[in-house]
Amino acid sequence: MPEIRVTEVSHAFGDGPARRLVLRDVDVTLTEHRVGIVGANGSGKSTFVRLLNGLVHPDSGTVTIDGRDTVRDGREVRRRVGFCFTDPDAQIVMPTVAEDIAFGLRRRGLSKDEVRARTAAALTAYGLDGHADHPAHLLSGGQKQLLALASVLVTEPDLLVLDEPTTLLDLRNAEMVRRLVDGLAQQVVLVTHHLDLLDGFDRVLVFDEGRIVHDGSPAHAVAAYRTLVAR
Amino acid sequence: MALTAVPLFLPGSSPVHRLGAGAKLLGLLGTGVALAVWRSPWQVGLALALVLALHAVARLPLRVLGRQVVGLAWVAVPLLVVQWVLASWQTGVGVVGSFVSLVLLAGLVTVTTRTTAMVDVVVRVCGWLRRFGVDPERVGLMLALGIRSVHVVLGLAQEVREAQYARGLRSSPRAFAVPLLVRSLRHADRLGEALSARGVDD
Ligand SMILES: Nc1ncnc2c1ncn2[C@@H]1O[C@H](COP(=O)(O)OP(=O)(O)OP(=O)(O)O)[C@@H](O)[C@H]1O
Ligand SMILES: [Mg+2]
Numbered sequence: 442m443p444e445i446r447v448t449e450v451s452h453a454f455g456d457g458p459a460r461r462l463v464l465r466d467v468d469v470t471l472t473e474h475r476v477g478i479v480g481a482n483g484s485g486k487s488t489f490v491r492l493l494n495g496l497v498h499p500d501s502g503t504v505t506i507d508g509r510d511t512v513r514d515g516r517e518v519r520r521r522v523g524f525c526f527t528d529p530d531a532q533i534v535m536p537t538v539a540e541d542i543a544f545g546l547r548r549r550g551l552s553k554d555e556v557r558a559r560t561a562a563a564l565t566a567y568g569l570d571g572h573a574d575h576p577a578h579l580l581s582g583g584q585k586q587l588l589a590l591a592s593v594l595v596t597e598p599d600l601l602v603l604d605e606p607t608t609l610l611d612l613r614n615a616e617m618v619r620r621l622v623d624g625l626a627q628q629v630v631l632v633t634h635h636l637d638l639l640d641g642f643d644r645v646l647v648f649d650e651g652r653i654v655h656d657g658s659p660a661h662a663v664a665a666y667r668t669l670v671a672r
Numbered sequence: 673m674a675l676t677a678v679p680l681f682l683p684g685s686s687p688v689h690r691l692g693a694g695a696k697l698l699g700l701l702g703t704g705v706a707l708a709v710w711r712s713p714w715q716v717g718l719a720l721a722l723v724l725a726l727h728a729v730a731r732l733p734l735r736v737l738g739r740q741v742v743g744l745a746w747v748a749v750p751l752l753v754v755q756w757v758l759a760s761w762q763t764g765v766g767v768v769g770s771f772v773s774l775v776l777l778a779g780l781v782t783v784t785t786r787t788t789a790m791v792d793v794v795v796r797v798c799g800w801l802r803r804f805g806v807d808p809e810r811v812g813l814m815l816a817l818g819i820r821s822v823h824v825v826l827g828l829a830q831e832v833r834e835a836q837y838a839r840g841l842r843s844s845p846r847a848f849a850v851p852l853l854v855r856s857l858r859h860a861d862r863l864g865e866a867l868s869a870r871g872v873d874d
Contacts, residue, residue: 524869530827531862532868534786534813535821537681543788545870574683578823593870599796638738 442628443507443521445493446472450502452488463488464499464646465651471630472553473643478632479666480648486632489648490602493630494522506600523598527605529585531580537590538580539564539573543594559595567621583614590621600628607635636663637645680781693704694796695788696781703777707770713762723776730784740779748772764822783821791816813872817863828855 452464463485478486491497492504495511496520504511511518526532535541542563546556564570567587573578577588586606593601603622607615619638624627631638639645645662647655647669655665683689688696718768727737748768791812798808832851864872 496865496868519869519871524866526862526866526869528862531859532870533868534820534863535816536823540786540788540816546786548871574681576680576823577820578827581766659680 442472442474442506444535445628445630446503446505447471447489448503448505450492450499450504452492452497454577462604463651466504467653469653469656470648471580471628471644474520474628474668475642475644476630477642477645477662478630478648479634479636479639479645479662481670484648485651486648490524490630490632491601493600493656494519494524496524503573507616520596521599522599522602523593523596525529525586525601525603525606526595527608529582529589529609532589533577533585536576536578537573537576538569539576541588542569542592542595543645544593549596552641553658554561563591563595565643575656581614583610586610586614586618590618594625598627601625603629603631603633605632605634607633607638636666639663642653680783681734683733684731684784686730686784688780689784691784694793695792696714696785697790700777700781704774707774711766712763713769716766716773720769720774720776723780724771725782727776730780732783736779736783736831740776744747744775759797786861787816787819791794803839824859825852825856828852828859831855846874 447467447469450464450467451462453460453462455461467489477498478490480486484620488497490512492499493506494514494574495504498512506522509518509521533541535544542554542636546559551559551661561573562572564568569591571587572584580588586609590606601622606622607618610618615635615638620640622631623641631642633639639659639662642659645655645657645659647662647666648655649669654669655662659664703719707716724737748771751766751771752768755767794815795808795812798806798811801808801811829848829852831856832848835851836847
């Protein structure tokens with residue numbers, strides 16, 4: 442598994458009186474296969490995971506993935522870190538399903554035949570077989586999220602970051618995404634409010650007001666999170 | 673306009689489908705130029721007949737054409753009436769007929785050509801822009817995003833309308849436009865982020 446090393450990171454948004462410290466001295470190293478992140482709205486979870494592929498540059502401190510700095514080697518890091526967002530609509534770039542999966546491959550300069558073969562394999566692997574030429578906007582929410590995931594995974598990242606991938610989905614579609622994530626060989630960092638998604642995870646971080654306030658097994662972390670909320 | 677009035681790619685194996693994307697786009701461009709020059713009623717009628725014949729050759733379901741015609745009628749009929757009153761019926765038929773022919777032809781090209789193929793043509797055609805520091809790949813990406821965005825924004829429009837119905841609001845243009853604009857901007861923001869995450873910025 443890649444080594445995610447976050448060292449003494451603080452980050453604020455806004456200037457002057459509107460300035461808000463969103464991450465405070467976050468210091469953590471993640472090497473586990475499955476890492477979950479929970480915490481209240483606005484506690485800094487999304488900001489934290491956006492650090493991992495250089496979408497957010499830390500005000501102070503450093504973030505490295507296997508020794509590569511996310512700011513200095515941003516390009517290399519983004520090649521190795523796949524990212525899946527909450528809103529599947531905003532992640533789909535091309536009008537049809539197969540074209541969207543092929544998009545990332547074409548950008549990597551693969552031959553036409555290789556793009557075609559890998560796209561076909563991905564369509565099968567992610568259960569989008571009958572939908573190759575379907576317009577992406579006519580898919581269900583769950584299928585859209587599967588497509589977004591397929592389009593990221595087809596480029597074979599070493600680490601997959603998911604920021605609330607099931608928030609907009611119903612139970613059945615969320616289950617579809619959970620099964621897919623469960624079967625992944627690569628390292629996964631998952632932010633979620635659906636606590637049952639974290640069953641079987643190796644490590645769960647609990648965020649509160651920009652700090653990691655608990656770090657441990659899913660059962661302990663969920664208990665800690667519940668106490669935090671009840672406080 | 674309803675979501676279904678937007679032409680979408682439909683896979684097929686007709687001669688029109690198999691024709692290269694470059695040839696189709698060139699044909700569309702040529703027709704546009706020709707109709708700007710020749711627009712007497714019979715010339716326009718010929719163009720329209722040709723476009724309809726091509727739809728038949730492409731073996732598309734009739735409802736694909738029907739939906740576009742219904743969508744166009746909202747613009748074409750008032751335009752025809754205005755031209756007729758202000759100028760002559762010949763002018764009206766010329767202007768409206770060439771407009772309708774072109775839109776239907778553009779629809780035919782969209783329905784029978786993969787976006788990727790069109791993007792490839794645009795990237796090739798824009799190759800010379802490289803000398804001026806413009807990345808042709810980026811121009812192609814803009815085109816693909818543009819097509820996809822039409823679908824997304826129409827979907828958002830439907831959402832806004834449904835949300836208004838649900839809350840029992842009477843439809844007013846402003847009550848429709850403002851939330852649609854907000855949602856579209858938010859979509860653009862997220863899309864930008866997703867593109868960076870997929871390495872497009874690099
Ligand atoms: N681009 C930005 N500009 C300004 N403020 C921001 C920006 N992004 C996040 N924030 C603020 O930073 C804080 C933490 O946001 P973040 O998105 O990291 O929280 P979160 O834990 O992911 O919350 P949620 O559960 O609602 O997704 C919030 O107060 C938010 O308003
Ligand atoms: Mg968040």
